[in-house]
Every structure is written in structure tokens, then in C-alpha cells.
Amino acid sequence: MRSKRFAARARRELALEPLVSPLPELGLVAANGPNDPEPELALDGERVVRMDGRDAEEFDVIDRFVVAHGLDLGIAEEAMALEDVEIARRLVDIDVPRAELVRLSRGLTPAKLARVVGLLEPVELMLALAKLRARRAPANQAHVTNLAESPALLAADAAEAARRGFAEMETTVGVARYAPLNALALLIGSQAGRPGVMTQCAVEEKRNLELAIRGLVTYAETLSVYGTEPVFVDGDDTPWSKAFLGAAYASRGVKVRFTSGTGSEALMGHAQGYSMLYLEARCLAVVRAAGSQGVQNGSISVVALVLSLPGGVRAILGENVLAAWLDLEVASGNDAIASHSEIRKTAKLMGQFLPGTDFVTSGYSVMPRRDNTFGGGNYDADDLDEWLTIQRDWQVDAGIEPVAEDEILRVRERAARAAQAVFAELGLPPISDEEVAAATTGYDSNDMPPRDRAADVEAADELLARGVSGLDVALALDRRGFADVAAAVLGMQRQRVAADYLQTAAVIDEHGLVRSAVNDPNDYAGPGTGYRLDGARWELLQSLPQVVAPDALVDEEDAAEPLVRERGEAGVGDDPSEVVVAVGPAFGKTLRRTIAGLDHGEVLHAVCEGIREGGAVPRLVRIRRVADVAFIGHDGARLSGSGVAVGVQSKGTAVIHRADLEPLDNLELFGMAPLYTLESYRAMGRNAAGYALGRRVGPVPTELDNFARAKLIVRTTLLHARETKAVVAEAPPVELELPASVASAQ
Amino acid sequence: MSFDPNRDYPLGAQRPELVTTPSGVPLSELTLAAAREGRIDGAEMRATPRTLRLQAEVARAAGRPQLAENLERAAELASVPDDLLLEVYTALRPGRATVVELERWATRLEELGATATAAFVREAAAAYEERGLVRAQ
Numbered sequence: 050m051r052s053k054r055f056a057a058r059a060r061r062e063l064a065l066e067p068l069v070s071p072l073p074e075l076g077l078v079a080a081n082g083p084n085d086p087e088p089e090l091a092l093d094g095e096r097v098v099r100m101d102g103r104d105a106e107e108f109d110v111i112d113r114f115v116v117a118h119g120l121d122l123g124i125a126e127e128a129m130a131l132e133d134v135e136i137a138r139r140l141v142d143i144d145v146p147r148a149e150l151v152r153l154s155r156g157l158t159p160a161k162l163a164r165v166v167g168l169l170e171p172v173e174l175m176l177a178l179a180k181l182r183a184r185r186a187p188a189n190q191a192h193v194t195n196l197a198e199s200p201a202l203l204a205a206d207a208a209e210a211a212r213r214g215f216a217e218m219e220t221t222v223g224v225a226r227y228a229p230l231n232a233l234a235l236l237i238g239s240q241a242g243r244p245g246v247m248t249q250c251a252v253e254e255k256r257n258l259e260l261a262i263r264g265l266v267t268y269a270e271t272l273s274v275y276g277t278e279p280v281f282v283d284g285d286d287t288p289w290s291k292a293f294l295g296a297a298y299a300s301r302g303v304k305v306r307f308t309s310g311t312g313s314e315a316l317m318g319h320a321q322g323y324s325m326l327y328l329e330a331r332c333l334a335v336v337r338a339a340g341s342q343g344v345q346n347g348s349i350s351v352v353a354l355v356l357s358l359p360g361g362v363r364a365i366l367g368e369n370v371l372a373a374w375l376d377l378e379v380a381s382g383n384d385a386i387a388s389h390s391e392i393r394k395t396a397k398l399m400g401q402f403l404p405g406t407d408f409v410t411s412g413y414s415v416m417p418r419r420d421n422t423f424g425g426g427n428y429d430a431d432d433l434d435e436w437l438t439i440q441r442d443w444q445v446d447a448g449i450e451p452v453a454e455d456e457i458l459r460v461r462e463r464a465a466r467a468a469q470a471v472f473a474e475l476g477l478p479p480i481s482d483e484e485v486a487a488a489t490t491g492y493d494s495n496d497m498p499p500r501d502r503a504a505d506v507e508a509a510d511e512l513l514a515r516g517v518s519g520l521d522v523a524l525a526l527d528r529r530g531f532a533d534v535a536a537a538v539l540g541m542q543r544q545r546v547a548a549d550y551l552q553t554a555a556v557i558d559e560h561g562l563v564r565s566a567v568n569d570p571n572d573y574a575g576p577g578t579g580y581r582l583d584g585a586r587w588e589l590l591q592s593l594p595q596v597v598a599p600d601a602l603v604d605e606e607d608a609a610e611p612l613v614r615e616r617g618e619a620g621v622g623d624d625p626s627e628v629v630v631a632v633g634p635a636f637g638k639t640l641r642r643t644i645a646g647l648d649h650g651e652v653l654h655a656v657c658e659g660i661r662e663g664g665a666v667p668r669l670v671r672i673r674r675v676a677d678v679a680f681i682g683h684d685g686a687r688l689s690g691s692g693v694a695v696g697v698q699s700k701g702t703a704v705i706h707r708a709d710l711e712p713l714d715n716l717e718l719f720g721m722a723p724l725y726t727l728e729s730y731r732a733m734g735r736n737a738a739g740y741a742l743g744r745r746v747g748p749v750p751t752e753l754d755n756f757a758r759a760k761l762i763v764r765t766t767l768l769h770a771r772e773t774k775a776v777v778a779e780a781p782p783v784e785l786e787l788p789a790s791v792a793s794a795q
Numbered sequence: 796m797s798f799d800p801n802r803d804y805p806l807g808a809q810r811p812e813l814v815t816t817p818s819g820v821p822l823s824e825l826t827l828a829a830a831r832e833g834r835i836d837g838a839e840m841r842a843t844p845r846t847l848r849l850q851a852e853v854a855r856a857a858g859r860p861q862l863a864e865n866l867e868r869a870a871e872l873a874s875v876p877d878d879l880l881l882e883v884y885t886a887l888r889p890g891r892a893t894v895v896e897l898e899r900w901a902t903r904l905e906e907l908g909a910t911a912t913a914a915f916v917r918e919a920a921a922a923y924e925e926r927g928l929v930r931a932q
Contacts, residue, residue: 067833109926110922110923110926110928111830113922113925114922117918118861120860143828148858151858152858180880206800226855235905254881254884255881258877258880258881259877262841262877263837264840266839281889282889282890282928285887285888285889286888287887287889287919287922287923287925287928289826289887289915289918289919289922290884290887290888290919291917292865292888293868293883293884293887293912293916294884295865295869296865296866296869296872296912297869297872297880297884298869299847299866299868299869299872300842300847300868300869300870300872300875300880301873302842302875303840337861338861339861339865340861340862340863340865340866340868341862341865342859342862359798376858376859387899437815484845505873514839516837517837518837518840519837519840520830520835520836520837520840521837523830523929524827524830525826527827527830527831532827536827536829539825539826539830539928541826542825542837542840543807543822543825544807545841545842546814546815546816546822546825546840546842546846546849547805547806547811547814547822547842547846548808548809548842548846548850549804549805549807551847551850551866551869552804552850552853552854552857552862553854553857553859553862561807562805563805563807563808565805566857567804567805567853567854567857568804568805617858752826
């Protein structure tokens with residue numbers, strides 16, 4: 050037998066993703082693995098003789114590096130003696146300051162770090178992350194790439210990303226030789242969008258250093274580390290080579306963040322039977338020991354493997370917490386596609402989104418996914434409104450600002466024009482006006498006119514050979530009249546001289562002021578402290594372009610001729626074939642249409658027509674004392690000669706009621722006002738007549754739209770508010786008459 | 796110049812007079828006007844060893860000893876030529892250099908005043924030898 054419901058679920062996109070049970074031998078276990086070593090640290094004087102299950106002679110390069118540079122033996126004895134759960138409690142105790150936790154972390158071995166974080170529940174992890182984040186205010190990083198490697202489009206996308214508040218942006222290349230041109234386009238675009246945004250071009254280290262030396266990029270996060278020796282060596286590095294490279298970058302004024310993440314060791318075949326979280330603790334111990342200011346972690350490109358395992362999402366949040374605990378800047382993944390399922394993907398995101406990290410994503414794709422050459426695009430241009438709305442929902446700053454369309458068009462065009470000017474000044478293959486126009490308004494690189502790519506690649510080589518620098522770019526902009534962009538590009542060169550952005554978690558604001566964990570440290574210590582989204586920033590993040598004032602959703606009705614005429618107080622009828630049609634206080638007066646847009650006069654006409662078709666006689670009254678449909682209907686029924694009435698609220702909700710029923714009971718209720726047509730109201734009238742005359746009546750067929758509320762609940766509220774406003778307390782009902790123009794249609 | 800690492804960060808905003816280019820042009824003179832007149836050069840727009848040492852002091856004062864050591868290595872490497880940097884990096888990659896070659900690089904760095912980095916390379920050589928990560932001959 051097969052269940053059609055199981056079959057339907059098997060067709061959902063989630064079913065494309067395998068879920069597997071743990072297999073610790075292959076490292077396929079998220080956290081708390083059965084083979085993870087017992088935390089331990091044995092000292093012989095100032096020498097570590099045993100750590101986490103290994104004697105000193107067995108230490109691999111990772112152990113050796115951590116012991117040499119990553120452990121404070123003056124703290125180790127105190128810290129290692131604490132119970133795991135005691136440290137875990139301190140992580141979430143708002144009365145234990147961040148600085149104390151960072152101090153303790155300096156004396157803990159990787160196994161101990163992993164064990165402690167493995168004890169925290171998801172909400173505890175989030176609290177710990179909010180407390181341990183290095184910088185006070187969260188930020189975000191953008192991916193800016195396109196398949197055509199179009200410089201105008203790169204510049205326009207960089208400008209949009211900068212204007213939307215991304216503090217860093219990263220590009221890469223499809224063809225390696227493009228690197229100088231892509232870095233150049235990103236530099237121009239970013240500074241045209243917002244001065245101070247930092248940029249990088251993820252390419253091979255030598256080329257990367259060259260771009261940095263020229264002042265075309267300001268940061269790098271390509272330095273990957275791994276948690277086992279064989280994988281580290283397969284990656285063609287050691288902790289020492291990576292640490293050296295980190296210092297080399299810093300010597301050239303490049304902000305460096307290492308990269309690590311759960312699951313990479315299992316993927317590369319040498320997890321040595323350990324859990325992903327334990328191996329990540331080893332990575333992070335190396336990152337801190339190497340003197341990196343920060344790390345890009347959170348599984349990154351291996352995220353889908355970690356998500357195949359039980360507790361995978363939790364382990365990824367755990368590794369972010371670990372990195373923050375080690376006092377590292379955290380760019381918390383969410384860049385590679387985590388899931389086909391929008392639900393699952395976003396549920397995962399909340400772990401970083403809600404507490405806030407130094408960079409909530411390590412690459413939000415500012416362009417549509419197909420142009421993301423990182424293989425990223427977990428969240429992309431098409432998802433922007435959702436991201437902004439979720440920030441607004443939670444009153445959380447996840448680093449992206451809403452910007453109106455005309456302003457985005459303005460900055461995109463200006464950036465593309467600036468790139469066009471620099472290309473012309475530097476003798477690079479020209480950017481045409483058509484390219485500028487397409488980069489300004491286009492959807493993706495399919496909309497770009499073709500370029501001579503061979504000429505671009507040659508020009509890129511030549512650009513480096515000529516030694517064109519960031520200063521030359523500023524001068525080119527200056528000569529072509531882009532004074533503000535020139536000043537911003539020069540500003541980035543000045544930042545390289547001052548090197549303030551080499552400190553932990555540094556970003557640069559629009560005035561050129563560096564904000565890092567040194568001068569803007571996270572001071573979260575519970576409610577009322579730390580970064581809180583309020584004031585002007587909250588005003589900004591809630592003012593999405595599509596937000597309207599609530600009263601704009603309901604048309605103002607002119608006070609001209611009323612649709613119905615009131616004829617004095619309504620009495621109780623004595624005709625047993627009479628059906629009262631009772632309408633709400635605002636009906637045909639301050640409101641003229643139902644939520645479905647039906648004219649109130651035509652609605653009344655249809656109900657009356659239905660009643661007559663059913664063989665009964667309609668009588669119109671207005672209930673003035675209440676706005677609730679049940680009472681409108683019941684009051685009407687008590688006036689009706691047959692005891693049956695149709696109650697109609699101004700927004701179109703209706704009920705068939707009978708005098709002997711309780712007010713909140715009814716014969717039929719019609720709560721789906723957005724779906725009703727005039728024919729629906731006619732059917733209500735017919736049924737009411739049937740009840741009045743004692744016939745057998747089948748209920749009016751009703752449709753159901755479970756999304757109607759989501760779409761219309763705000764309008765419903767506003768319409769009902771108008772109805773409520775028209776209520777006159779204790780006022781008796783009045784007789785109504787349709788004006789001749791409507792009545793004549795009968 | 797007294798320098799208080801707890802108060803004088805960011806250098807560019809708090810103590811711009813301490814910041815110069817390698818040839819001694821102060822931060823305040825790094826303007827578009829100066830660039831137009833050819834008074835500054837693109838290759839000059841970088842941190843000096845002294846600036847990097849001040850940043851190391853800031854990091855140490857903020858309780859980040861490893862970052863401080865990294866910035867001290869960076870200060871040493873600031874005056875090391877680009878090619879040499881990349882050669883030392885390559886030598887430090889697994890299986891690239893013999894112990895003797897690594898010692899030679901350490902000596903070369905020492906000659907350039909990069910003593911902390913030289914010690915770092917020697918420490919690597921010792922670890923590599925025990926873990927079989929040096930080139931055989």
C-alpha cells in the first residue's frame with residue numbers, strides 16, 4: 050500500500066536531500082562523537098606532556114601549533130579544572146562578562162571547548178553568541194560576481210550592495226586572469242555606493258597579495274585551516290605556513306580572516322573518527338594561535354553534508370559560538386546553499402540571524418543566484434524583500450538596509466558610469482553606454498551586451514604589469530569629475546596606511562572611522578544592554594519601500610448621496626414570509642464596498658433578489674448599536690416576521706440567523722467575504738427564504754482560501770474599525786430603503 | 796610621542812600625526828590635491844613597520860597576545876620584498892623544503908631584521924621534521 054500523502058511529501062524539494070544516520074568512523078557525526086577524546090591537559094613544569102588523549106610525542110602539527118601558540122598555561126590549570134557544565138552555565142550567565150569567558154578560553158584545550166559548547170541547547174547557543182560576538186553592532190558581507198565578468202555590472206552590483214549597508218563585499222573570478230579587472234570594478238562600485246566598504250577578490254594567494262599591494266583590495270578570507278593533519282597537508286599547508294601567510298597579508302595592509310568549518314575533514318576523507326564540532330574546535334584553536342583577528346566559519350561550503358546529520362544545524366551554531374568565545378571575529382557562513390527547502394534553510398539561518406554575528410552571512414548574493422560564481426546564493430537578490438521583512442518582524446539588525454528603487458537605480462548608474470570613466474582613463478577596453486544602461490536596470494548578466502573578453506583578459510594582465518594602483522584609480526576618477534568617488538577610493542588607500550582595520554572585527558563607517566572590537570566592543574550583559582535595534586536605525590530598517598500607511602488601504606468615501614435612505618425606527622414585523630436584511634452601522638454610508646470590492650447597493654439588491662426568488666419578502670434594516678455580524682444578524686432576526694434574517698457587515702461578512710438561537714449561534718455563517726460574488730449573496734437570500742418558509746435547505750456552497758487572511762487581514766481590521774466607529778451605543782435599529790436608482794434595477 | 800594603546804585607537808582618527816607612509820609623508824598630507832601634484836605615489840600607500848608595531852601594541856593592550864604577535868611578524872615582513880615573502884611561504888608548505896633550506900630562510904629573514912619570524916620558521920622546521928613534513932633530501 051502507498052499513502053498519497055507520503056507520496057506528495059516525497060515530491061517536495063526537501064526530499065532531494067539525503068538524511069543519514071551517524072557514522073563516526075568517517076567523521077559523520079555532528080558533535081559529541083563517541084571517539085572524541087576526554088579533555089585533558091598534563092603539564093610537566095612549563096611543558097605540555099599530554100593533551101586531549103595524546104602524549105606529546107604523538108602530537109600532530111595541529112596539537113604542536115596549539116600548544117606552542119594557543120594555550121595560556123597560566124590559566125590552563127584553573128580553567129581545565131572547571132566542570133564542563135559549570136563553564137557552559139557561565140557562557141549563558143549574563144553576570145559573567147565576555148572578557149572573563151575569553152580569559153578562560155585561553156586555558157582550555159580543543160576537546161574541552163567542544164565538550165562545553167556541545168552542552169548548550171539552541172536558545173542557549175544564541176544567547177551565548179549574542180554575548181560573545183566581538184563587535185557591538187552586527188554587519189553583513191555581500192557576494193558580487195557575474196558569469197559574464199562584466200565590469201559595469203560588477204560595479205553596479207557593488208554599489209547597490211554598499212548602498213544597502215553591506216560592510217564588506219567579495220568577488221571572485223571565473224577566469225583567473227580577470228582578477229585585476231574584477232577587483233577594480235568592485236573597488237569603484239563599492240566606493241560609489243558607500244565610502245568605507247571593504248572589498249576582496251578571492252583568488253590564488255600570490256595574485257591576491259599582488260592585488261592587495263596595489264591597493265585594489267583590502268581584505269582576504271581565503272586562508273583555510275583544517276582539524277586533522279592529513280587534511281591540512283592535503284590542502285597543501287600547515288598551521289605555520291598559514292600563519293606566515295596571515296602575517297604576510299597583514300604586512301601589506303590586508304585584513305585577514307581565516308576560514309574553517311565543520312564537515313570539511315569528513316568530506317576530504319580524513320576525519321580520523323572524530324566529530325565535526327571537535328575538529329572545528331581544533332581548527333579554531335589554530336586560527337587564534339596563528340594570530341588571525343577572525344574566522345569565516347559555520348561549515349561554509351560543506352553545509353549540506355553537516356545538515357544530513359542529526360544535530361547538524363545545532364553543531365554549526367555551536368562552532369560560531371566557539372569562534373566568538375575564542376575572541377575571533379565571526380563571518381558566520383549562510384553563503385553556500387544549505388537546503389532546497391526554503392523552510393529548512395531559513396530555520397537554519399535564524400541561529401545566526403537572531404543573535405547577530407560580526408557578519409551574519411559570509412556572502413549574501415546581491416545579484417540573482419545564477420550569477421553567483423562562488424557556487425553560493427543561499428540568499429540572493431530575489432530574496433531581499435524577505436530578508437528585510439524578517440529583520441522588521443523580529444526587530445533585528447542583520448546588516449541589510451531597505452532602499453527605494455529610484456535611489457538604487459541612481460547609485461547603480463553612477464557606479465557603472467564611474468567604472469566607464471576609469472576604464473577610459475586607464476586605457477582599458479571601453480565600457481559602452483549600452484552596458485551602463487543594462488547594468489543599471491538589468492536583472493542579471495543575460496541582460497548585458499557582449500564584451501570582447503579576450504581584450505579584457507589582455508588588459509587585465511597589462512593593468513598589473515603597468516603597476517596601476519588604488520591611487521591611480523582615485524586620480525582617474527578625479528580627472529573625470531567623480532570627485533566624491535575619488536575621495537572615497539583615496540580614503541581606502543589612507544586606511545591602508547593607518548592599518549586600523551587590522552584589529553579584530555573591523556569595519557569602516559561612511560565617515561572613514563574604523564569600528565572594531567577595540568573601540569566598539571560588544572558590551573551585551575543582558576536586557577537593556579549591548580546593541581539594540583532602536584532609534585533612527587530601527588526607523589530605517591522598518592521603513593521598507595513597500596510599506597504604506599494603514600489608512601491608505603481603505604478608500605475615503607465621499608459624503609455625497611448615501612446608498613440607502615434611513616426611514617425611522619424599525620419595528621417588529623408580523624408577516625411570516627418576511628425575511629429581514631440587517632446591515633451594519635457603516636453600510637452604504639461611511640463604507641460603500643465589501644472587502645471583495647462589491648458595491649453595497651448591488652449586494653443588497655442581490656440578497657433581496659434571492660429572498661424573493663425563494664418566495665419570501667425582504668425588509669431592510671440597519672443595526673446601529675453593534676458592529677459584530679452575529680449581533681447584527683440576531684438583532685435583525687428578532688425584528689423579522691419569520692424570525693429569520695440575513696445579517697451583512699459592511700466588509701461583506703454575512704450570517705443567516707434566527708431569533709430563537711443564541712446570538713453567537715447561527716443557521717449559516719459566511720466568513721470568507723473576500724471570495725464572495727453577487728451570486729453568493731443571492732444564494733444567501735434564497736436560503737434565508739427557505740428557512741423562513743420552513744423548507745429543507747442545503748447550505749450555500751462555500752469556498753475556502755486559507756491565504757485570504759494573510760492577504761487581507763489589515764484591510765479587514767481597517768474596514769471593521771470604520772464599522773465600529775459608526776456604532777451608536779443603544780441606538781434602535783432603523784428601516785432602510787434603497788434609492789430609486791438601485792431599487793429600479795429590481 | 797607618548798602612545799597609549801588603550802586610548803589612541805583608531806590611530807588614523809586619534810593620533811594621525813603618528814602615522815606616515817614609508818617615506819615619511821604624514822597621513823594628513825595624503826590628499827587628492829597632493830596626488831594631483833604628484834607628491835605621493837601609489838606604492839607609498841601602505842603601513843610602515845612602526846605603524847604595524849603600534850597596532851600590535853593596541854592588540855596586546857586589548858588582551859589579544861596572538862594577534863599582537865601576528866602584527867609584530869607583519870611589522871618585520873613589511874620591509875621584506877614581495878618575492879621573498881612568497882618564497883618563504885612556499886618553503887613553509889608541506890614537503891617543499893629540507894630542514895637545511897628552512898634554516899637558510901630563517902637566517903635570511905634574520906638578516907632582514909625579521910627575528911621573530913625567523914624563530915617562527917625554525918619552530919616550524921622542528922615540527923615538520925618530527926612529523927615528516929620536510930622534503931626528503
